[in-house]
Amino acid sequence: MSWTVILLLAAGCFLEKAAGMLIFGRFNATGRFRSVGALLPPALLAALIGLQTYGDGRDPLFDTRLAGVVAGGMAAWRNAPFWLVVVIAGATTALLRAL
Amino acid sequence: MLQRTYVRDALVIGAATGVFGVAFGVLATTTGFSVAQAGALSVLVFTGASQFAAVSVAGAGGDPITALGSALLLGARNAFYGMTMSAHVKGSLLKRAVAAQLTIDESAALAIGQRKPEDIEPAFWAAGLSVFVFWNLGTLAGALGGDAIGHPSALGLDAAFPAGFIALVMPALRTRAGRVAAVSGLAIAMVALPVTRPGLPIVLAAVGALVAHATVKTEPPAESP
Numbered sequence: 001m002s003w004t005v006i007l008l009l010a011a012g013c014f015l016e017k018a019a020g021m022l023i024f025g026r027f028n029a030t031g032r033f034r035s036v037g038a039l040l041p042p043a044l045l046a047a048l049i050g051l052q053t054y055g056d057g058r059d060p061l062f063d064t065r066l067a068g069v070v071a072g073g074m075a076a077w078r079n080a081p082f083w084l085v086v087v088i089a090g091a092t093t094a095l096l097r098a099l
Numbered sequence: 100m101l102q103r104t105y106v107r108d109a110l111v112i113g114a115a116t117g118v119f120g121v122a123f124g125v126l127a128t129t130t131g132f133s134v135a136q137a138g139a140l141s142v143l144v145f146t147g148a149s150q151f152a153a154v155s156v157a158g159a160g161g162d163p164i165t166a167l168g169s170a171l172l173l174g175a176r177n178a179f180y181g182m183t184m185s186a187h188v189k190g191s192l193l194k195r196a197v198a199a200q201l202t203i204d205e206s207a208a209l210a211i212g213q214r215k216p217e218d219i220e221p222a223f224w225a226a227g228l229s230v231f232v233f234w235n236l237g238t239l240a241g242a243l244g245g246d247a248i249g250h251p252s253a254l255g256l257d258a259a260f261p262a263g264f265i266a267l268v269m270p271a272l273r274t275r276a277g278r279v280a281a282v283s284g285l286a287i288a289m290v291a292l293p294v295t296r297p298g299l300p301i302v303l304a305a306v307g308a309l310v311a312h313a314t315v316k317t318e319p320p321a322e323s324p
Contacts, residue, residue: 002163003136003139005157005163005166005167006136006139006140006143006144007143008167009140009143009144009149009153009166009167009170009171010139010140010143010144012167012170012171012174013144013145013146013149013170013171013174013177014143014199014200016171016174016175016177016178016181017146017174017177017178017180017181017199017200017202018181018196018199019178019181020177020178020179020180020181020182020183020184020185020199020202021181021182021184021185021188021195021196021198021199021202022181022185022192022195022196022199024178024181024182024185032312033182034186035312036308036309036312037182037183037185037186037308038183038186038211039276039277039280039307039308039311039312040179040180040182040183040280040305040308041180041183041207041208041210041211041268041271042211042268042271042272042277042278042280042281042284042307042308043280043281043283043284043304043305043306043307043308043311044176044179044180044284044301044304044305045204045207045208045211045264045267045268045281045284046268046280046281046282046284046285046288046304046307047284047285047287047288047289047300047301047304047307048204048261048264048288048301049261049264049265049268049285050285050288050289051288051289051292051300051301052257052260052261052264053258053261054289054292057293061252061257064255064258065255065257065258066258067258068255068258068259068262069258069261069262069265071262072258072259072261072262072263072265072266073262073265075262075266076262076265076266076269077269079269080266081104082104082107082108082111082212082263082266082267083107083108083111085262085263085265085266086111086115086259086262086263086266087259088262089255089258089259089261089262089263090254090255090256090258090259090262091255092255092258093255093257093258093259094253094254094255095255097252097253097255
């Protein structure tokens with residue numbers, strides 16, 4: 001890949017981030033934008049959690065990954081601290097794979 | 100500084116992304132990128148999913164337009180995170196431009212995971228800067244051949260990330276609107292997954308926020324504007 005493509009990619013990805021931060025920021029004072037804006041992360045992150053867990057559907061690592069996510073998710077549900085959730089999920093999956 | 104929970108959490112997220120950074124550095128250099136190019140991608144592009152996509156497409160012999168398209172589709176969700184964070188990050192154009200570059204899944208997630216409104220902006224910066232440092236150090240280590248740290252999946256990190264995001268999204272799930280947004284976003288993405296290109300399911304999940312806004316009566320705001 002050429003340096004030109006790398007720089008185009010960098011510019012494009014920055015413009016995407018800046019579109020939200022710099023342009024939509026001007027509208028954020030109004031109640032409706034603010035309210036929808038606050039609901040975007042739960043919608044997007046829930047989708048991300050689902051997609052990261054599911055993978056491409058043919059991944060042989062799916063079962064062990066799901067076990068870790070469920071274990072970590074239950075810890076999160078019980079209000080475990082963030083680092084503990086991460087460790088429980090990672091350790092569960094890593095142990096199952098090492099077996 | 101370390102007694103702030105979000106600083107510790109930001110370091111945990113950063114360290115975990117660092118391992119993926121190593122994997123990225125290894126992948127980039129083994130698919131024909133120079134060390135400088137791998138490093139430039141992580142500093143300048145700085146959004147993991149897009150970087151992996153661009154390098155994978157290029158490595159499989161895809162043309163540059165396809166690589167750009169795939170990467171930009173995966174980065175499109177950052178526009179939505181930016182929209183959310185723009186309500187919390189105020190200041191000069193330069194400061195907001197730096198904040199824009201640091202707007203990714205992890206920084207947005209740690210920000211909205213805060214229970215106190217005054218912690219939202221510092222948590223965003225803590226996660227953004229921590230991930231930036233670890234991601235780039237990891238990339239460099241991987242690109243220079245330091246693959247000794249182990250593969251992310253052997254460490255269970257592919258499970259640790261979604262689980263960590265569950266923990267960070269938990270406070271939002273305590274409101275009815277947040278629950279409706281999350282459930283509809285997840286449902287939209289999983290339905291879209293088999294029929295759209297990678298990246299689009301998460302963009303389409305943004306409709307979940309509109310669904311929640313339209314169907315749930317707004318709860319009293321936590322802070323006055």
